[in-house]
Amino acid sequence: MKTIFRRELKSYFSGMSAYIIIAFMLCVIGFFSSYYNFTQGFPIIEISLYSVVFIYLILVPFLTMRTFAQENQDKTMTLLYSLPIKTSDIVLGKFFSTITVYTVPMLFICLYPLILSLFGKVNFLQSYLFIIAFYLLGVALISIGIFVSSMAQTQVVAAVSTLGALLFVYLLPDISMMLPATPVASAIAICVIVLLISCAVYFLTSNLELSLYIAAFGCVAVWVVYFIKKELFEGLIQSILDKLALFTRIDTFLNGICDITAYVLYLSIIAVFLFLTVQALERKRYN
Helix, strand or coil, X not given: CHHHHHHHHHHHHHCCHHXXXXXXXXXXXXXXXXXXXXXXXXXXXXXXXXCCCCHHXXXXXXXXXXCCHHHHHHCCHHHHHHCCCCHHXXXXXXXXXXXXXXXXHHHHHCCHHHHHCCCCCCCHHHHHHHHHHHHHHHHHHHHHHHHHHHHCCCHHHHHHHXXXXXXXXXXXXXXXXXXXXXXXXXXXXXXXXXXXXXXXXXXXXXXXXXXXXXXXXXXXXXXXXXXXXXXXXXXXXXXXXXXXXXXXXHXXXXXXXXXXXXXXXXXXXXXXXXXXXXXXXXXXXXX
């Protein structure tokens, strides 16, 4: 893993990509911070960071598009597969090198509450809990981008696909509001999710029997519960989508509430998508 990590990190900083990412992130956050914290006089960094969550829609595709898509484009994945390195080490090496680039501007952002404290009273605990949530949101989105990159054959396809995936996540609360809240609509939506999961299982394992079992058992279970206790499905799909809306989970931190479940969600997303990336590459490696 260390070899891959050093190789990828050197690749980032030997070109301009790492410097562009760091400068872009610091400039955008600095602009919003100067407006809200100095022009408007808000003594909290949270409102500045909350206003720039959209930056991830641009930053993450640009940061992650090269992780695996470039290897696929340059036909060098075969070389990586031939090395005595586990697939998980390849994924983790690329993941940590990407996170390192992302962490550099975040370290500068950690100084903002200290700077603001020179001009007024700052709640350091609240500020740093929000910064941690903001940071983990970025890491979770990066893990999604790396997974998408592992499936793409070119960097352009990886960037566009990642943008589409993140835009879907960003608009998830609006999509949730447009869906009907009736029990039958929730049951149908959950069945669709079960079918998508079974398709993902088949794609990753090529085990048709297992994927069909998951689809059949899952859908039957949903409808059995629906007919036994229909009221459980009232607004259920909206509740699920709201819980999975990564961008809005930091809202509670803005209000001074430490939402541990948001941290757990971000860490779970990171683990799930790194696992999916490893499985997708394992499938390619041995096929």
